[in-house]
Amino acid sequence: MTKCPHCFGxxxxxxxxxxxxxxxxxxxxxVGTRWHGAPVTWRPMLNATAQAAARGMTCQRCQGPMRECCPRCHYHLPPAWRQGQATCVALAGARATGKSIYIGVLVKQLELLAEAMQTTIGFATATSREIYERVYERPLYETRGIIAPTPRANLSDSYQREPLILSLGPVRGVPRYLVLRDVAGEDLENAPDNQPHLGFFADASAVLFLFDPTQVSEVRDQLRDLIPAQLHEGGDPALVLENLNRLIGPGQPRLGVVLSKFDTMQALRDVEGTQLSRIMSNSGAAFIRDSGLTLGPALNQVDADQLHAEVRSLLQRLGAGHIVTAVERPHSGRSLDHRFFVVSALGAPTDGQNLHDHGIASFRVLDPIRWALQREGVL
Ligand SMILES: Nc1nc2c(ncn2[C@@H]2O[C@H](COP(=O)(O)OP(=O)(O)O)[C@@H](O)[C@H]2O)c(=O)[nH]1
Ligand SMILES: [Mg+2]
Ligand SMILES: [Zn+2]
Ligand SMILES: [Zn+2]
Structure with missing residues (x-):
């Protein structure tokens, strides 16, 4: 069994x-429009068993070819989709927490992961490739600019309704896919009830909740002189997490809580004499080193556990203990399998709207995905 790459059912x-x-x-x-959150069209549909379908399906009205789609959201499945297994990952977070940039850098890094897995990575659909190149890659690597915070109710945000479907090649004989879904932060900052187009959070294999530490006032105050151009306006992470928990409802995705833009926290080392600078200067801390893939594709459990504990206490230290509580003891009473991470997609604070000259040296970007894949037996 596998999941629909669009609604994740x-x-x-x-x-x-x-x-x-x-x-x-x-x-x-x-139906399709409700699940997509924007208008989609319909043509005649048919249900069939696998045996009947194997003989080929023709439209009863026009006698033309048909294509398999998801019975729930009507998304057209990529060819031979059911022969594979998909790990479906949903990105969550307020505006400007770094979701889009993370995806942009992550896809590049996945090439290294695939190499370590002795497979190759590719886009499973032409649409995925086109969207990645246009929306995530070009701004990041070609113009070396930064993707603007993603606007709502704007035609150009339609890409967020499309999954990025990546093929990881066969793993022990089974074609494996990784599906990433981005979301407009606004959609999560004011999620009213009944939003079927956000229903994919409930059925995701993993949800990555990005939390921007520069939104924490104590961090912000100390960074104000250091990297003023970095301080974006974003929504309240606690509210986003509450809305996210509501969207997940009885669902059981794994939840990765990701401190994004971690290079900004590392920059606190340069603020002399403060407690945060001492914490960030601790040379034994897992959150200042990244051993990457040197020990193979799977996460190192000792390192991951140490990092988890450090981030958990760092969040508490930053006055974000309510985020930890909301993850560990949500109102719903159903706590999810979860883990804390840090990532820096860009590796260094940006200088205004341009990346620093040394370009991109990302930090721990693959960790959350390795965790999600590992939990599904892919690594
Ligand atoms: N320092 C730093 N800034 C980042 C990083 N990732 C994103 N940003 C900044 O955060 C802004 C918002 O990022 P974006 O990915 O568009 O956020 P989204 O709205 O969550 O998709 C960008 O313009 C960058 O300036 C990072 O790894 N480090
Ligand atoms: Mg975005
Ligand atoms: Zn579907
Ligand atoms: Zn027809």
């Missing part, structure tokens, strides 16, 4: 659904 193993992709006239799709 588990595909029913014995029921296959097909949609005409031929000459029938497209009409508004009420």
């Amino acid at each position: 588990t595909l029913p193993p014995h029921q296959l659904t097909f949609m005409c992709v031929s000459s029938c006239k497209p009409e508004p799709d009420v």
